[in-house]
Amino acid sequence: MARVVVDVVMKPEILDPQGQAILGALGRLGIEGVREVRQGKHFELDVEDGLDDQTLHRLADTLLANPVIEDFTIHR
Amino acid sequence: MARVVVDVVMKPEILDPQGQAILGALGRLGIEGVREVRQGKHFELDVEDGLDDQTLHRLADTLLANPVIEDFTIHR
Amino acid sequence: MRVAPRVGVLTFPGSLDDRDALRAVRLAGAEAVPLWHGEKWLSDVVAVVLPGGFSYGDYLRAGAIARFSPAMASVIDGARNGMPVLGICNGFQVLCEAHLLPGALIRNDHRKFVCRDQQLRIENNRTDWTSGYEENQQIVVPLKNGEGGYVADRATLDELEAEGRVVARYVGDNPNGSYRDIAGITNAEGNVVGLMPHPEHAVEDLTGPSTDGLAFFTSVLQKLVGTPA
Amino acid sequence: MTSAPVQRPPVDTVKNAKKNSEDKQPYRELGLADNEYARIKEILGRRPTSSELAMYSVMWSEHCSYKSSKVHLRQFGEKVPDAAKDILLVGMGENAGVVDIGDGWAVTFKIESHNHPSYVEPHQGAATGVGGIVRDILTMGARPVAVLDSLRFGPAEAPDTGRVLPGVVSGVGGYGNCLGLPNIGGELVFDPTYLGNPLVNALCVGVLRADGIKLAKAEGAGSKVVLFGARTGGDGIGGASVLASASFEAEGERKRPAVQVGDPFAEKVLIECCLEIFAADLVTGIQDLGAAGLSCATTELAAAGSGGMAVDLDLAPLRDQTLVPEEILMSESQERMMAVVTPDNLAAFMAICEKWDVTATVIGEVNDSGRLTMRWHGEKIVDVPPRSLAHEGPVYQRPIGRPYDQDALNGDHGNGLPRPKTGDKLCATGLKLIASPNLADKSWVTDQYDRYVLGNTVLAQPEDAGMVRVSEDGVLGLALAVDGNGRYTRLDPYAGAQLALAEAYRNVATTGARPLAVTNCLNFGSPEDPAVMWQFSEAVRGLADGCQQLGIPVTGGNVSFYNQTGRTPILPTPVIGVLGVIDDVTRRTPMAFTQDGHQLYLLGDTRDEFGGSEWANVVHGFLGGKPPKVDLDREKLLADVLINASRDGLIDAAHDVSDGGLFVALAESCLRGTTGARIVVPDDEDPFVFLFSESAGRAIVAVPRSEEVRFTDMCTARGLPARRIGVLDILESAIEVQGQFRLPIGELRRAWSGTLPALFG
Numbered sequence A, B: 001m002a003r004v005v006v007d008v009v010m011k012p013e014i015l016d017p018q019g020q021a022i023l024g025a026l027g028r029l030g031i032e033g034v035r036e037v038r039q040g041k042h043f044e045l046d047v048e049d050g051l052d053d054q055t056l057h058r059l060a061d062t063l064l065a066n067p068v069i070e071d072f073t074i075h076r
Numbered sequence C: 001m002r003v004a005p006r007v008g009v010l011t012f013p014g015s016l017d018d019r020d021a022l023r024a025v026r027l028a029g030a031e032a033v034p035l036w037h038g039e040k041w042l043s044d045v046v047a048v049v050l051p052g053g054f055s056y057g058d059y060l061r062a063g064a065i066a067r068f069s070p071a072m073a074s075v076i077d078g079a080r081n082g083m084p085v086l087g088i089c090n091g092f093q094v095l096c097e098a099h100l101l102p103g104a105l106i107r108n109d110h111r112k113f114v115c116r117d118q119q120l121r122i123e124n125n126r127t128d129w130t131s132g133y134e135e136n137q138q139i140v141v142p143l144k145n146g147e148g149g150y151v152a153d154r155a156t157l158d159e160l161e162a163e164g165r166v167v168a169r170y171v172g173d174n175p176n177g178s179y180r181d182i183a184g185i186t187n188a189e190g191n192v193v194g195l196m197p198h199p200e201h202a203v204e205d206l207t208g209p210s211t212d213g214l215a216f217f218t219s220v221l222q223k224l225v226g227t228p229a
Numbered sequence D: 001m002t003s004a005p006v007q008r009p010p011v012d013t014v015k016n017a018k019k020n021s022e023d024k025q026p027y028r029e030l031g032l033a034d035n036e037y038a039r040i041k042e043i044l045g046r047r048p049t050s051s052e053l054a055m056y057s058v059m060w061s062e063h064c065s066y067k068s069s070k071v072h073l074r075q076f077g078e079k080v081p082d083a084a085k086d087i088l089l090v091g092m093g094e095n096a097g098v099v100d101i102g103d104g105w106a107v108t109f110k111i112e113s114h115n116h117p118s119y120v121e122p123h124q125g126a127a128t129g130v131g132g133i134v135r136d137i138l139t140m141g142a143r144p145v146a147v148l149d150s151l152r153f154g155p156a157e158a159p160d161t162g163r164v165l166p167g168v169v170s171g172v173g174g175y176g177n178c179l180g181l182p183n184i185g186g187e188l189v190f191d192p193t194y195l196g197n198p199l200v201n202a203l204c205v206g207v208l209r210a211d212g213i214k215l216a217k218a219e220g221a222g223s224k225v226v227l228f229g230a231r232t233g234g235d236g237i238g239g240a241s242v243l244a245s246a247s248f249e250a251e252g253e254r255k256r257p258a259v260q261v262g263d264p265f266a267e268k269v270l271i272e273c274c275l276e277i278f279a280a281d282l283v284t285g286i287q288d289l290g291a292a293g294l295s296c297a298t299t300e301l302a303a304a305g306s307g308g309m310a311v312d313l314d315l316a317p318l319r320d321q322t323l324v325p326e327e328i329l330m331s332e333s334q335e336r337m338m339a340v341v342t343p344d345n346l347a348a349f350m351a352i353c354e355k356w357d358v359t360a361t362v363i364g365e366v367n368d369s370g371r372l373t374m375r376w377h378g379e380k381i382v383d384v385p386p387r388s389l390a391h392e393g394p395v396y397q398r399p400i401g402r403p404y405d406q407d408a409l410n411g412d413h414g415n416g417l418p419r420p421k422t423g424d425k426l427c428a429t430g431l432k433l434i435a436s437p438n439l440a441d442k443s444w445v446t447d448q449y450d451r452y453v454l455g456n457t458v459l460a461q462p463e464d465a466g467m468v469r470v471s472e473d474g475v476l477g478l479a480l481a482v483d484g485n486g487r488y489t490r491l492d493p494y495a496g497a498q499l500a501l502a503e504a505y506r507n508v509a510t511t512g513a514r515p516l517a518v519t520n521c522l523n524f525g526s527p528e529d530p531a532v533m534w535q536f537s538e539a540v541r542g543l544a545d546g547c548q549q550l551g552i553p554v555t556g557g558n559v560s561f562y563n564q565t566g567r568t569p570i571l572p573t574p575v576i577g578v579l580g581v582i583d584d585v586t587r588r589t590p591m592a593f594t595q596d597g598h599q600l601y602l603l604g605d606t607r608d609e610f611g612g613s614e615w616a617n618v619v620h621g622f623l624g625g626k627p628p629k630v631d632l633d634r635e636k637l638l639a640d641v642l643i644n645a646s647r648d649g650l651i652d653a654a655h656d657v658s659d660g661g662l663f664v665a666l667a668e669s670c671l672r673g674t675t676g677a678r679i680v681v682p683d684d685e686d687p688f689v690f691l692f693s694e695s696a697g698r699a700i701v702a703v704p705r706s707e708e709v710r711f712t713d714m715c716t717a718r719g720l721p722a723r724r725i726g727v728l729d730i731l732e733s734a735i736e737v738q739g740q741f742r743l744p745i746g747e748l749r750r751a752w753s754g755t756l757p758a759l760f761g
């Protein structure tokens, strides 16, 4: 059994309203020094050792991320 | 300028409907070998080098995560 | 004639049901006072409603950003000093984020927004906002949310139950996966109440499924003026 | 060669265009025809700069210029009924039409498509569709008060429908709910032709004081041009990459998304900000940024005003600093507006924007030069007569040809299709119809929409029309319904458009509101296909004639062409929205059967009409013959009766009879209510035809016994056929068709409500 992490973020050229909202809030919190925030998704999977990279990739590509607007990275 | 990543996940005792839904969909996709999925949030921040760890911690603890239900990790 | 008490409704950027809450306050007989999140000064109101909506888009977590507004600092002070505060839907989420109420609200278990007429049981009629109901009275009010699942750790849930702080519970199908069918809770003092469904949308026959929601607003009025409104 | 850091591509200036007048330009890749490019050169007396080329290409696109549809759409203006002229405050051509509804109130409403984006990215495509139409309504100076959505997908069980539908619904809901706009109605239709090309049409309605109308014009030299709302990013400018690679050194592929992501929170804030600005009367002109973004907003404002504008493009706030002028001009970034503000009002305008945390930037000034000019890094890159972009685009009379199979289609009436003859079979047919995806319970969809927000919703789905109170301290209300029928339109586009109009009109009248005005979204295949153009021209003619006959004007709409998969077009689908007004919302007529003993009447004539029907579709998968007969005078008469009966309190419930016929209408009213119904088939009627025919111009009404005489007298006096067909029965929780079958409501409900959840979870 292994822990696999998949991070999904909006493609850089796509608007990220979530990140923008956080950036706006930082001012009110009195926190300075943050230039840019992007919010994405973070998945933690417990997978059997037999699960191959290709399947994992398919899983990320079809289920975890929406490739039209998002990129993902797999950390095995 | 530095890239900081903050990952936020639900505490283990809190139900994660989104993770459960993904687990359910895996069967329909014919993907086997995934035992557990939890969905969290992934933040990428561009911060000025002067931003100290303590501020970053406060940012994660008060804004990015809700410590009542979530845990976070900061990767600097 | 006695002057009607001033009950404020706090609007955040992205609040949606603020006009409805103002209307409900008015129909109950109080003076409805619009409050703006950017103002620390609460205009001499004696009670506050945090309305429904999507403050700041609810992109991060529902209510997470709104709680930092200047007006909220005053609401938190007031609440700690016994001022009646009702958080409806997004307002409930704000109250949890501000730690005026325990627990949190997460994505509905079916992961869809849901809008429907919901049956509730009022289990605690000793709060500032529910004294106008009979204990265990069943009412129907609209429910509409995407993140309405009430969660807390077991100790908190047990404590809420033991102290009778579950104000309202869903009757019939649980619409969003809330733990123990919880629809609303109160703080120990009974002045701060959070509720996921929308009583302010059940105050007129013409536009709501019932007028069952009005008693939330008449209850607080009664508390404020001391005699039945 | 130097290895200098990445250099900005050289900007194509007006000076440069004059000098190198024969430079090759990629106009074809941008969708401009040879003759169109030649005309641009003629207008400018030189070749366009690449920025100008970008602007002409988007402004002269089918989408913005209506070049294939213009010659047909003119009829809507020409055939405005005389009676309607004084209520029409703003007609076609503006962002949305405005009608006077009395008491000093006006209403603006419009429907628009977002079909193609919703196929690529269902959630965002649908969401930004809602966002776009809401901005159109806002632009007129109105507060948006409700939305409706008309949706069409491929077969319900097709895997791709399982991808597209949930995304579209969550997009429509996610955006509308977050804006705080109640969703009060719409459509949900499945047909194989929409599989690769779903239809997502969104309608928004807004309310304003009749003297508060805002227009898109830049008047008054010296006034400031303010861009406000979201920053401009590289959204939706796939086309511009052609320009970039052709006119700049092709240094790798430029990454520009074709998909736009919406930010409903930004739009909500923008709405409140604009309404505060309108209330303080701080703008002389305003325009939303939709298709063709800045190109469209600047040219339309300038063209409608005193004729000149100078813009400094460097000042436009950008989300992506690498954007070049061509891209900035074409970007379709959402949640942006442009206003024209006199210097006196500027400070107050900016203060309101600041209050709402809305970025606002003066990017130019109105002048009387008659030219729209733009600068970039100090150089002039655009110098055009604005009307040439906004109003003087190409106009085509596309070839029209009746489809080769039209006669065969109309000739095959399906007379041989077996019809149910026994009570059991009639009952089974009814159950099958009510459980079919087109007729089944839609609450899987509509429960994802907030129908309560704003607190003025009097009726919402599944009622025949949505109804909202105009102001909370009055009883004046407005009602809206939206309908379309692709199968009828395929069989006869002229009649199909009129049937859609008639149905929406009838739906509005059924609730007791008086139909007042029309909006339409014309979803068709390629205008370059003569058969499609025939369908289109017939549908427009039918709609224009129909509106004239009904006495209600078309106030605006939208055309969506190129809805096809490969070379196969969708069913021609005009979607019609009808707006109505009701003097007293407390007198509305709901659809639910709730009162024991009330008498059930069927209004109108039932004929043996099954061409294009749900029965032929669901039971036999058959499409052929002729659609039901259109009789608009009868529709008017029916509407008069329904409206008067509501006003005089003669009826307690009403429901229009359309898809699936009388049986489906009865079932829906029983399911919505608390009583069963006992029905008698009149002796002279065939039970199958009586129950399932789709003859138009009909409705069922529940009449209290005490009002029966007055009601039937009214029908007789006006010459409307009204037949008593049964009675409501609180003890009988079934639909009982005497001598035929008895169907328990529980069984009916299971069949009706199980379908969509089983398909979509």
Ligand SMILES: Nc1ncnc2c1ncn2[C@@H]1O[C@H](COP(=O)(O)OP(=O)(O)O)[C@@H](O)[C@H]1O
Pocket (backbone or CB within 6 Å): D148, D149, D150, D151, D183, D184, D185, D186, D187, D188, D442, D445, D446, D460, D461, D462, D463, D464, D465, D482, D483, D507, D656, D658, D659
């Ligand atoms: N996509 C949708 N969004 C909102 N309401 C919808 C949608 N689809 C259907 N409805 C509502 O469901 C009800 C039934 O729809 P339909 O049978 O098409 O009505 P009708 O035949 O009267 O036009 C109507 O109130 C309609 O407005």
Ligand SMILES: [Mg+2]
Pocket (backbone or CB within 6 Å): D463, D464, D465, D507, D655, D656, D658
């Ligand atoms: Mg109808």
